[in-house]
Amino acid sequence: MGGDHSPEEIVKGGVAAARDEGIEVVLVGQEEVVRGELAKQDFADPRIDVANATEVVGMDERPVLAIKEKRDSSIVVGMELLRKGEVAAFVSAGNTGAVMTAACLILGKRKGIHRPALGAVFPFHTGPVLCLDLGANADCKAGWLVQFAHMGSIYMEKVFNIENPRVGLLSSGEEDTKGSQEVQKANKMLRKAKVNFIGNIEGRHIASGIADVIVTDGFTGNVVMKLGEGIGEMLVGSLWKAVTENPNLKTSADLLEPTFRSVIGTLDYRQYGGALLFGVNHSVIVAHGRSDARAIKSAMVAAKRTVALELAEAIKG
């Protein structure tokens, strides 16, 4: 029931995941509404099931309150199915805070992990880069950042077969002494940690391919990720304006537009599988609130891979 385009796009995405990828899908939500959407899809399949949840958590609701009070919401019902082992992973385009809170309260954190983190892979032309935290923790202690480095390294090893993934700590300068107090502390701790720490990296290095894992606090990570979204739109807007002012460029622009869009698309993690919640028991994928059917299907494929690789189980504090 979550996300800006639910239930229609969510149901469509689930149907596509079952039809194209053979994934067994349980759609969690108000049963009548969900079945109504399903009926429109012209695709009946035993791989698609519906679990009834009468309540809906709004995008602006306070996470802890919503999870405690709405016990029959799609988030709580879905998370309970996951805890009981009736499903293997949970995908949501709903309220991110509520999904994280429900994951911590219902599934629990992995042993020894201080805080779960949201991480997503950006497929830059230099190779895939995992960034975490993208918004689970606005203020991060140095020790949490070190755990993010460990969790991210495990992910890149398992998913992309990268030996000793290079870990960069996002900071306001390359020198070890640059950055906020906690980042300076984290740098010292990472120098001694059992990860392949390459040192601080700057904003200009994010897409440069010098690190496989980029560690940052959820505040900075969230700003950077959303800047990536906005910058694509901004660049297209500016380019179109420039083109309008020079008619000779029109044909070229039309030819290049699809290429251009696919390039700036690499900045937008929504397009390819959502973010994984690192450090909780079981596999939880947070898709973007604006997800369409394609994004939901990608998120379900990512969820399936996460389960197959036993990623959640591999993470320990």
Place this chain on the structure above:
Amino acid sequence: MGGDHSPEEIVKGGVAAARDEGIEVVLVGQEEVVRGELAKQDFADPRIDVANATEVVGMDERPVLAIKEKRDSSIVVGMELLRKGEVAAFVSAGNTGAVMTAACLILGKRKGIHRPALGAVFPFHTGPVLCLDLGANADCKAGWLVQFAHMGSIYMEKVFNIENPRVGLLSSGEEDTKGSQEVQKANKMLRKAKVNFIGNIEGRHIASGIADVIVTDGFTGNVVMKLGEGIGEMLVGSLWKAVTENPNLKTSADLLEPTFRSVIGTLDYRQYGGALLFGVNHSVIVAHGRSDARAIKSAMVAAKRTVALELAEAIKG
């Protein structure tokens, strides 16, 4: 003497500022070296003078130590000329930390200002946007952020004649309750402050034109600014890769390249005047370390405007 391309590009930029803009320029540095560069320029002008400074502060030196020990460095000598009123503004492409430290120690902060901030204007296609702090203070107290909002508003009013500039606080969500502890506090304080506060803005809003002034801590600001630099290179790289894989696009790409470069250039503040150090007595402009002659000339033009508008004097705590 500062910056990656000194003294050649700095001297060239100074000469261009004198020749093209009629600015009276004092080049501060090792006199013999500077005069040697000047001789190559084929431009003798009474508007260009040289002040001798025998020492050089390296880009990686510790700011406070460097300023205290190298009293005959170009940064200290230039700042002293400014303090004594022998020049009206100071431009440097050198060690940013050393420039800020020297400004605080030699010029002093404006009365009532807790911390100076580095701010620069980005000429997005939606209009000019001032961002501060871009790196002077990695950890920022809520009260400092509120002062950045005031200083930024004064700037946009004076420089761009914008009445009641719209101030956005960069955060990890639009709701007042989103963000780090200090950002949440700053949001509350800004709701009561005498600025036109539009609330929290997200990364995707930076270039969208909804705010004239964007306030953030120096850590986040620095990461965002440097991401802007890197993203241009990354997008050009990706686009070229895509074009190489499809020869039909080659002609279009060649036609569009200059337009494309100018659009991504808006993300790179180096190209248009450097950053102003807000909140110190007198006008200090920090140009990017990688500045070429054109960037230095722009920074000197920006310095001249700052003096003419009496911006430094307009700022009070």
